[in-house]
Amino acid sequence: MIDLDHNATTPLDARVRAAMIELLGDPSLDGNPSSVHGRGRRARAVVEDARRSVAAAVGAEPLGVTFTSGGTEADALAILGTCRALRQAGRPxxxxxxxxxxxxxxxxGELLAREGIPQVFVPFDEHGRIEAAAVVETLRAxxxxxxxxxxxxxxELGNVYDIAGIVAAVRGLPGRELLVHSDAVQAxxxxxxxxxxxxxxxxxxxxxxxxxPKxxxxxxxxxxLRIDPLWIGGSQERGRRVGTEAVPAIHGFGVAAGLVAAELDQRRAHVAELHAQLLAGLAEVAPGHLRYGDPDRHLGNTALVGFPGCPGELLLMNLDLEGVAVSTGSACNSGKFAASKVLLTLLGEGPGASEALRFSLGKDNSAAEIARVLALLPGIVARVREERGCA
Ligand SMILES: Cc1ncc(COP(=O)(O)O)c(C=O)c1O
Structure with a gap:
């Protein structure tokens, strides 16, 4: 299979798999990290090693790493946990x-709204860009x-935002003590x-x-920082995320984070070359295609591409039959055919949002794989257009 759907998920690195298998094969590491005996303490050491590794890879302190079940829970904990705590403290x-x-x-945000905590939205431009000045203006109001x-x-777009610039602008607002969270799951x-x-x-x-691992x-x-837990019943993760830790998964995460820290530059350079190959090839083999997102600040692995007259789901199915994995939008749309949510937001109702494919590249893709996809696309696009009577 040619995997061009890395924003949905990435294949488990063989080195991460090996490290997890080694851990799973060692009964002495099978303890509960909260137990005080040796087996528990060894499991605790595994968790704390992973915490240090993740902290180092993202420029944080180990004490500021709370393990969760994934990005969704981290977002929920950040937003519900801090907004509820702020409300209890009588703060905005x-x-x-x-x-x-x-x-x-x-x-x-929707769950907060159900609790009576309102939500406001900052504006973006037609490429999905968000400027610090627009954030500040929204906050002033x-x-x-x-x-x-x-x-x-x-x-979906692959846009990268100037988060440091946004934070600096937010901190500059007089008389305000705002907290800033960023979902860096894709970055x-x-x-x-x-x-x-x-x-x-x-x-x-x-x-x-x-x-x-997932x-x-x-x-x-x-x-x-005070963050109210989403549920209570234990004291793990300093009470912020209670429940026995998923030690093997946390270990795998720590190993994967260490590999990111060591290899990010090399991975980015490789992916950037393939991305350039894909974009140059698309210009040749798919004239009239549309490219969404910020052309200047982007992840360097993602291309959200519109094929006017071609439903993305048909393109996706045809590529799948040839052993190529892409998506029509976010991973949440991958299991069912739905228009890209981000494009619906950017373009509004209309065919555009359902005539797009997201290609997202990863470290293990090769130039030969990109060439193969580029060779397949013209035939698939022509067939889909013909079937739809839009040739
Ligand atoms: C930006 C972003 N945030 C959060 C998530 C959810 O992460 P997880 O799949 O680990 O729950 C995803 C997954 O697609 C994502 O892309």
Missing amino acids: CALASSKLEHPAVRGA HPEVGLVSLATANN FGKYPVDFAAADLDLMSVSSHKIHG GVGALIHRPH
Whole structure:
């Protein structure tokens, strides 16, 4: 299979798999990290090693890494956990976010709204760009806001946002003490991410987007920030995320994060070459295609491409029959055929949002794979257009 759907998930790195298998094969590491006996302490050491590895890879302190079940839970914990805590402290607690955010962030905002905590949205331009000045203007008009949540990179467009610039502008607002969260789930592993340098309060990351196992992620935060847990019943993760830790998955995440720290530059250079090959090839083999997103600040692995007259789902199915995996939008759309949510937001109702494919490249793709996809596309596009009577 040619995997051009890395924004949905990334294959488990063979080195991560080996490390996890080694751990799973060692009964002495099979303890509960909260147990005080030796087996428990050894499991605890595994978790703390992983915490240090994730912290180092994202420029955070180990005390500011709370393991979760993934990016969705990290987003929910960041947004629900801090807005609820702000409300309890009698501080402004509304959420400022954008309509381009991942459903995990949008969903947390909806849950807040059900609790009577309002949400306001910052504007974006036709390429999905969000400028610091627009964020500041929104915040000036909304003194009720206590938390700003904006992604570091958009999962469908591949846009990268100037989070450090946005945070600096937000911090410059007189008389306001705002918290800033960024969903860095798509950025981490594909783009340099530095929590401390960006001066963020909270940041979400996920293991399966960096060639680690699924079902684990982390909320990165200032070490002593008050975050209400989503549920109670234990004291793990300093009470922020209670429940026995998923030690093997956390271990795999730590190994994957260490590999990102060591290999990011090399991975980016490789993917950038393939991305350039894909874009140059598309210009040749798919005249009239549309390219969405910010052409200047982007992840370097993602191309959200419109094929006017061609339903994305038919293109996807035809590519799938040839052994090529792509998607029509976010991973949440991958299991069912639905128009790209981000394009619906950007373009409004109309065929555009359902006539797009997202290609997202990864470290293990090759030039030969890109060439193969480019060779397949003209025939598939022509066939789909013919079937739809739009040739
Ligand atoms: C930007 C973004 N945030 C959050 C998530 C959810 O992460 P997870 O799949 O680990 O729950 C995703 C996954 O697609 C994502 O792209």
